[in-house]
Amino acid sequence: xxxxxxxMAPVLSARSLAIGWRGKGALAQGxxxxxxxxxxxxxxxxxxxxxxTLLRTLVGTQAPLSGDASIxxxxxxxxxxEERARRAATxxxxxxxxxxxxxxxxxxxGRYPYTDARGALSDRDVAAVEAAIASAGLAELAGRPFSELxxxxxxxxxxxxAVAQDCPLLVLDEPTxxxxxxxxxEVFHLVRRLAREAGKAVVLSTHDIDHALRYADRLWLMDGExxxxxxxxxxxxxxxxxxxAFASGGLVFxxxxxxxxxxxxxxxxxxxxxxxxxxxxxxxxxxxxxxxxEEGRGDGAVARIRIEEGGCGLAFVxxxxxxxxxxxxxxxxxxxxxxxLR
Amino acid sequence: xxxxxxxxxxxxxxxxxxxxxxxGSVRIPLAGVVDALLGRSTDAAWASIVLVFRxxxxxxxLAAGAALSVSGLILxxxxxxxxxxxxxLGIGAGAxxxxxxxxxxxxxxxxxxxxxxxxxxxxxxxxLAASAGAFLVLLVILLFARRVENGVTLLIxxxxxxxLAGSLVSLLVYFGSPQxxxxxxxxxxxxxxxVTARQLPxxxxxxxxxxxxxxxxxxxxxxxxxGERFAEGLGVRVKPARARALLAAAVLAxxxxxxxxxxxxxxxxxxxxxxxxxxxxDHGVLIPGSALLGSVFALAADLASQAPGGGxxxxxxxxxxxxxxxxxxxxxxxxxxxxxxx
Numbered sequence: 001x002x003x004x005x006x007x008m009a010p011v012l013s014a015r016s017l018a019i020g021w022r023g024k025g026a027l028a029q030g031x032x033x034x035x036x037x038x039x040x041x042x043x044x045x046x047x048x049x050x051x052x053t054l055l056r057t058l059v060g061t062q063a064p065l066s067g068d069a070s071i072x073x074x075x076x077x078x079x080x081x082e083e084r085a086r087r088a089a090t091x092x093x094x095x096x097x098x099x100x101x102x103x104x105x106x107x108x109x110g111r112y113p114y115t116d117a118r119g120a121l122s123d124r125d126v127a128a129v130e131a132a133i134a135s136a137g138l139a140e141l142a143g144r145p146f147s148e149l150x151x152x153x154x155x156x157x158x159x160x161x162a163v164a165q166d167c168p169l170l171v172l173d174e175p176t177x178x179x180x181x182x183x184x185x186e187v188f189h190l191v192r193r194l195a196r197e198a199g200k201a202v203v204l205s206t207h208d209i210d211h212a213l214r215y216a217d218r219l220w221l222m223d224g225e226x227x228x229x230x231x232x233x234x235x236x237x238x239x240x241x242x243x244x245a246f247a248s249g250g251l252v253f254x255x256x257x258x259x260x261x262x263x264x265x266x267x268x269x270x271x272x273x274x275x276x277x278x279x280x281x282x283x284x285x286x287x288x289x290x291x292x293x294e295e296g297r298g299d300g301a302v303a304r305i306r307i308e309e310g311g312c313g314l315a316f317v318x319x320x321x322x323x324x325x326x327x328x329x330x331x332x333x334x335x336x337x338x339x340x341l342r
Numbered sequence: 343x344x345x346x347x348x349x350x351x352x353x354x355x356x357x358x359x360x361x362x363x364x365x366g367s368v369r370i371p372l373a374g375v376v377d378a379l380l381g382r383s384t385d386a387a388w389a390s391i392v393l394v395f396r397x398x399x400x401x402x403x404l405a406a407g408a409a410l411s412v413s414g415l416i417l418x419x420x421x422x423x424x425x426x427x428x429x430x431l432g433i434g435a436g437a438x439x440x441x442x443x444x445x446x447x448x449x450x451x452x453x454x455x456x457x458x459x460x461x462x463x464x465x466x467x468x469x470l471a472a473s474a475g476a477f478l479v480l481l482v483i484l485l486f487a488r489r490v491e492n493g494v495t496l497l498i499x500x501x502x503x504x505x506l507a508g509s510l511v512s513l514l515v516y517f518g519s520p521q522x523x524x525x526x527x528x529x530x531x532x533x534x535x536x537v538t539a540r541q542l543p544x545x546x547x548x549x550x551x552x553x554x555x556x557x558x559x560x561x562x563x564x565x566x567x568x569g570e571r572f573a574e575g576l577g578v579r580v581k582p583a584r585a586r587a588l589l590a591a592a593v594l595a596x597x598x599x600x601x602x603x604x605x606x607x608x609x610x611x612x613x614x615x616x617x618x619x620x621x622x623x624d625h626g627v628l629i630p631g632s633a634l635l636g637s638v639f640a641l642a643a644d645l646a647s648q649a650p651g652g653g654x655x656x657x658x659x660x661x662x663x664x665x666x667x668x669x670x671x672x673x674x675x676x677x678x679x680x681x682x683x684x
Contacts (some may be wrong), residue, residue: 061574085577096569097422099623112565112576118626119561165576 009073010034011168011201012058017067019050019057026065027053031228033220035203037168040195041230042212043205045222046246051205052092054222055173058203059088071169085113088169089162093177098146103157106146107133110164132164133157135198136190152183159190163198170194172204176211184208188215209246213237213258221245261289270296271338275307280314287331291338303341305334344620344627351619351634355404358641362400363392366648367655395535398542403534403640406602407612409549409594411636412556414609415616415628416591419567420584421497427610428595430497432479432504434604435511437596438530440475442511444468445526446518468529468600473548476596479503484585531657532603534644541601548597553633555590560625563587567623605659607666608643612636614670639666 018029027050035041045051056062058069060076068075071087079087089110098106110132111125121129133142136156141149149157155175162170172191176184188211194200195217203220206212212219212233219233223245229236236242243253252263271293275281284305285295306317316328318337328334363375370378370388377383378392410428417426428434444467479500486499515523529536537545562583565573570580595609616632617623643665647656 059575061571081574081579082577085575090575092571092575094569094571096572099567099617100621101568101623105624106568109565109568109572109576112561112578115561117558117561119564 010036012069012071012203013073014058014069015067017057017069018065019053019062020065021053022065026226028222028226028228029065031067033218033228033230035169035201035218037199037201038195039217040192040202040204040215041218041220042216042233043203043220043222044207044209044212044242044245046224046248049222049224049245051222052173054220054228055090055171055203055205059090059169059171060084061090082113085165085167087167088171089165089167091158091162091170091172091175093174101146102142103138103144103146103149104129104133104142106157107142107161107164110161110166113165128166129164132160135163135194136160137186150183151178152180152186155179155183155187156190159187159194163194163200168199168201170200170202172202174205174207176206176208184211191215209242209253210259262292268292268294269302269341270294270300272297272301272304273307274304275309280307280309283331284316284334287335287338291335293338303338344622344624344631347620348627348630348634351631351638355634355637355641358638358645359400359404362403362641362645363396365645366391366396394539398537398539399535399644400641401542402537402545402602403644404637405546405549406534406598406605407608407636407638407640408633409552409598409636410605410609411612411616411632411639412553412629413591413595413598415613415625415632416556416559416563416587417609418613419563419625420587420591421494421500422567422569423494423497424614425610426497427606428591428599429504429604429606429609431483431500431591431595432502432507433476433592433595434599434606435504435507436475436477436479437472437599438475438511438604439507439514440471440473440478440600441468441529442514442518442526443475444471445529446514446522470600472600473596475507476592476599479507480588480592480596484588529603530659532605532659532662534602534640534658535655536603537601545597545601549594552590552593552597555586555593556629559583559587559590560629563625564623567625603659605640605662607659607662607670608636608639611666611670612639615639 012033012035014031014033017031018026019031020027031054043051043054053062057064058076060069060079063077068077070076071079076084108121108125108129111121111128112119115121115125133139136159138153138157138160141153146154146157159172159175162172170191175187179187191202191204192215195202216233218230219236221229221236221241229241237255237258240255243255246253246260250263251260254261271288273281273284273295284307288295302321304319306319308315308317314329316334317325318328318334319325320341326337328337360372360375364370364372368391370392374383374385374388375392378389379397383389414427417428417431418424482503483496483500486496515526518526562573562578565576565578566580566584574580598605612635613628613632616628616635619635620627620631622628643658643662646665647658647661649656
């Protein structure tokens with residue numbers, strides 16, 4: 001029933017919401033947001049900007065300072081703990097000792113709101129648990145002790161646990177925090193599939209801006225200065241909002257590539273790159289960036305890198321004013337030549 | 343998988359129970375024990391030894407062992423600490439204060455009445471005082487539990503309250519007369535033999551209330567085992583669930599302590615052993631399992647206390663620690679090496 005109603009109205013919404021701890025001032029205020037069934041919202045912001053607090057407020061485990069958050073049109077503050085558990089499934093980062101519980105047992109906790117007083121699983125519950133485990137791609141691990149899982153498998157199992165809870169809204173607090181690169185991608189894939197295929201409204205917070213920009217339907221941005229903005233990742237990246245939110249000493253957001261890079265010195269010297277567009281040229285660009293140069297053209301440039309792709313593989317020629325051209329056969333050699341320019 | 347182990351433990355408890363009736367300063371053959379129990383004994387001395395002394399003692403060991411073990415199980419789960427037990431919460435210390443006040447601080451005539459014969463009135467008073475002390479401590483803990491979300495903090499509160507109670511006792515001991523101190527120390531050694539057939543119904547009634555409170559706590563305890571936030575996300579009303587489980591633990595430990603003295607090691611070791619024996623973290627299994635294992639430990643300790651023969655009886659408490667501490671240590675070592683392999 002809950003699922004059917006959700007196709008029209010937003011699953012999650014907030015109106016002029018202020019979050020934080022009473023007596024300590026708001027972490028963020030004027031929060032307006034909406035999330036519909038089938039959408040993935042990714043919440044980003046610097047440390048301490050209030051991401052976890054916002055998520056806790058949205059699911060009702062923390063009271064708002066003012067304003068309202070609603071799930072399926074009902075203010076979360078008015079929902080009982082049991083009703084909340086049927087509307088929003090949460091995954092928080094707390095590490096816990098899972099004892100002797102198997103992966104199946106942990107995922108089966110998702111059925112908690114639906115089982116009887118003894119907690120016995122019905123056939124329907126078992127089917128739901130197995131489906132959730134399969135959706136996370138963990139079918140082969142179902143019987144394993146949860147404590148033996150890798151961090152990535154663990155996180156996927158916890159997402160499966162939330163899926164088994166069968167709620168229209170999934171809220172995940174930094175599910176990619178302790179994961180390696182490939183496990184991070186898998187988690188993003190998994191939650192996007194849950195949004196697209198199962199029609200869940202999914203919110204997750206992360207420090208992984210790169211994946212946030214690639215996967216989010218809505219990007220929710222907290223800037224650490226009490227402001228919240230919501231928009232498509234492209235809008236927020238192009239407008240410079242992301243760059244401003246994360247502005248800090250030594251780091252700038254490159255709206256062109258959607259990544260962060262170290263800030264260049266006050267007056268970076270520029271180096272021209274000559275050669276066809278492609279992988280070698282892109283990595284030459286990255287090398288300049290790493291060494292604190294800027295890619296530039298013509299007169300201002302202190303040197304020129306000519307990329308030569310010939311029969312004998314990749315080679316570079318570094319031409320400097322007044323000096324003889326030098327040849328480099330690897331980026332490493334090129335780097336030491338560039339360093340001697342400084 | 344759990345059922346065979348449960349049956350095995352029940353069998354072990356039954357065998358130890360019968361052995362506890364048969365062994366002692368006077369050895370009674372099995373047939374004699376059975377005759378005495380069925381009321382067709384021809385030997386009046388045997389009948390009186392079995393029915394008046396050994397049967398209440400064995401029943402007390404059976405019940406108190408189960409109670410302390412289940413109490414420890416609940417405390418370990420709620421505080422998410424393997425070293426939690428009735429004594430680490432200060433419940434034992436609270437009971438000690440009650441007993442110390444009655445034994446040491448009452449007028450000289452009251453004190454000598456204890457020494458004279460420990461009439462039923464005196465015992466009732468002693469038990470009542472011990473229970474009152476245990477409950478008072480638990481009331482303080484519960485008061486904190488309503489304000490403090492964190493189980494570890496709560497455990498520290500319990501330890502501090504325990505220290506406070508302990509220092510009160512040592513003050514009373516310091517100012518008490520040597521004779522009274524002797525009586526008090528006798529209680530602190532712990533014994534299952536001090537409960538008479540007439541007091542037995544009082545103990546059993548108290549424990550029945552305690553065990554009754556544990557009914558239907560298995561499901562929330564399973565969720566609480568994984569953390570309070572985890573449980574809340576599943577729709578558990580954390581504070582009431584925790585308060586009810588703690589109340590059960592207090593009643594069980596308080597009643598057992600009042601009648602048998604502060605029996606320390608059992609409440610920590612028996613539930614730990616149960617977790618490992620059943621290789622389970624499901625409280626639906628662990629509650630009956632811990633109860634049976636607690637009974638087995640208590641009966642075994644009581645049997646061992648008869649070991650010197652010739653009427654000499656070892657005090658239970660040092661004995662339990664002597665047998666139990668190495669068991670706990672070996673369990674911990676095995677547990678950590680298992681975790682180390684992962």
